[in-house]
Amino acid sequence: xxxxxxxxxxxxxxxxxxxxxxxxxxxxxxxxxxxxxxxxxxxxxxxxxxxxxxxxxxxxxxxxxxxxxxxxxxxxxxxxxxxxxxxxxxxxxxxxxxxxxxxxxxxxxx
Amino acid sequence: xxxxxxxxxxxxxxxxxxxxxxxxxxxxxxxxxxxxxxxxxxxxxxxxxxxxxxxxxxxxxxxxxxxxxxxxxxxxxxxxxxxxxxxxxxxxxxxxxxxxxxxxxxxxxxxxxxxxxxxxxxxxxx
Numbered sequence: 001x002x003x004x005x006x007x008x009x010x011x012x013x014x015x016x017x018x019x020x021x022x023x024x025x026x027x028x029x030x031x032x033x034x035x036x037x038x039x040x041x042x043x044x045x046x047x048x049x050x051x052x053x054x055x056x057x058x059x060x061x062x063x064x065x066x067x068x069x070x071x072x073x074x075x076x077x078x079x080x081x082x083x084x085x086x087x088x089x090x091x092x093x094x095x096x097x098x099x100x101x102x103x104x105x106x107x108x109x110x
Numbered sequence: 111x112x113x114x115x116x117x118x119x120x121x122x123x124x125x126x127x128x129x130x131x132x133x134x135x136x137x138x139x140x141x142x143x144x145x146x147x148x149x150x151x152x153x154x155x156x157x158x159x160x161x162x163x164x165x166x167x168x169x170x171x172x173x174x175x176x177x178x179x180x181x182x183x184x185x186x187x188x189x190x191x192x193x194x195x196x197x198x199x200x201x202x203x204x205x206x207x208x209x210x211x212x213x214x215x216x217x218x219x220x221x222x223x224x225x226x227x228x229x230x231x232x233x234x235x236x
Contacts (some may be wrong), residue, residue: 002154006201013187016169030205032219032220033220033222035222035223037155037223039155043206043228044205044226044227044229045147045155045205045223046145046226047222047223050221050224051220051222072211086154088154088155090155090157090222096131096156096161096171096172097230098146098171098172099145099157099170099171099219100157101155101156101157102154103154104154104155
């Protein structure tokens with residue numbers, strides 16, 4: 001059972017907006033940055049969002065992150081077929097002195 | 111360009127050991143910490159721990175103490191993960207991933223894992 005809670009799946013049609021939630025606690029999301037990773041099928045994860053809402057160079061602005069209290073969310077606007085992937089949230093957990101991940105959310109483009 | 115290139119797939123018998131390498135290029139190796147992440151078949155990501163590139167000091171997550179050893183070769187810009195006394199449940203893809211250290215790595219977890227290796231599949235089977 002993961003420390004961070006994500007829905008197992010999310011879906012939308014091309015062009016729609018999809019939001020993925022990530023729920024934690026005061027010792028992880030509540031006191032540290034949230035990161036989001038995208039894992040396309042058969043490939044290594046890729047950093048999508050860092051420090052709650054920052055996009056690395058090359059990440060489209062269709063992807064956005066936010067954080068409030070002990071929860072965070074990732075939004076994908078203008079959904080495209082190439083966005084079909086698993087998405088993981090992560091945060092540092094003070095109580096564990098280590099990173100914790102959510103179980104991942106599989107996004108399907110209908 | 112910046113990249114992490116990992117060693118190839120391994121097939122091992124229970125009780126054996128394996129050493130996975132992760133060679134960095136295109137950036138200053140000692141400016142970044144190296145994390146290790148495990149992904150069991152069909153499962154999510156699990157952080158195993160990290161190596162402080164300034165001190166070489168490893169830190170292991172709960173569940174990854176004893177049989178797991180992280181090491182660094184700063185002259186060869188390579189990080190290593192060694193697993194001993196392999197069990198069937200160690201079957202997984204193992205990733206290395208860097209995090210910016212910004213000096214003494216005191217706040218390395220501010221930066222996330224911004225560059226990943228392609229993964230090394232370790233299969234443990236008799």
